[in-house]
Amino acid sequence: MKIAVTAESTIDLPKKMLKEFSIRTVPFMVSMGDKTGLDGEITPEEEFAFTKETGKLPHTSAVNPFQYEEFFADVLKEADHIIHFSLSSGISRAFENATTVAHEDAFEGKIDVIDTRSLSTGIALQAIACRKLVDEGKEVGEIVRICQARVPHCQASFSLESVDNLYK
The missing domain is CATH 3.40.50.10170 (Rossmann fold)
Incomplete structure (x- = not known):
């Protein structure tokens, strides 16, 4: 098997x-403001840049x-x-x-x-x-x-x- x-x-x-x-x-799924994509397609570097620029954290959904x-x-x-x-x-x-x-x-x-x-x-x-x-x-x-x-x-x-x- x-x-x-x-x-x-x-x-x-x-x-x-x-x-x-x-x-x-x-x-x-990862959401950063208006941008949504799959984990892995959106990189950690993009997530950190989003947080630095907006002061907001990305959100994930199950x-x-x-x-x-x-x-x-x-x-x-x-x-x-x-x-x-x-x-x-x-x-x-x-x-x-x-x-x-x-x-x-x-x-x-x-x-x-x-x-x-x-x-x-x-x-x-x-x-x-x-x-x-x-x-x-x-x-x-x-x-x-x-x-x-x-x-x-x-x-x-x-x-x-x-x-x-x-x-x-």
């Missing part, structure tokens, strides 16, 4: 590492169910099963939207969605650990159980030069 590992673009891994670990991503349907259907053209790592349900609707789509008749039993309870590198660490289990040849059910058991033990930290670009 071919198992795909996926996540939202909030995984924040460089393209080289996404390719190395065979992790596919679905992008969030992947909507239609986008998940298209993404999952595309991934399942090359895989039998998907293990998807989602941005924390505590800060986004991404997990809820992905789970809703995973339970649709067309995808039932083909997708497991993991609520990482994390963001950025926390998602990356969990997805990379999953990829290693897949590469070891473990079965889907065992991989999902191991990944879910790891969620409360995954912690990610970061430091900032400035809090200018933080917003709650």
Whole structure:
């Protein structure tokens, strides 16, 4: 059985590492004033410039169910099963939207969605650990159980030069 590992673009891994670990991503939408685009198409440099020029922060919106349907259907053209790592349900609707789509008749039993309870590198660490289990040849059910058991033990930290670009 071919198992795909996926996540939202909030995984924040460089393209080289996404390719190395065979992790596919679905992008969030980024809005900066009148400009809207997909995460990755709008660069961090553009986001910083927008904030510096306007004093406002870019806004992101979770992947909507239609986008998940298209993404999952595309991934399942090359895989039998998907293990998807989602941005924390505590800060986004991404997990809820992905789970809703995973339970649709067309995808039932083909997708497991993991609520990482994390963001950025926390998602990356969990997805990379999953990829290693897949590469070891473990079965889907065992991989999902191991990944879910790891969620409360995954912690990610970061430091900032400035809090200018933080917003709650």
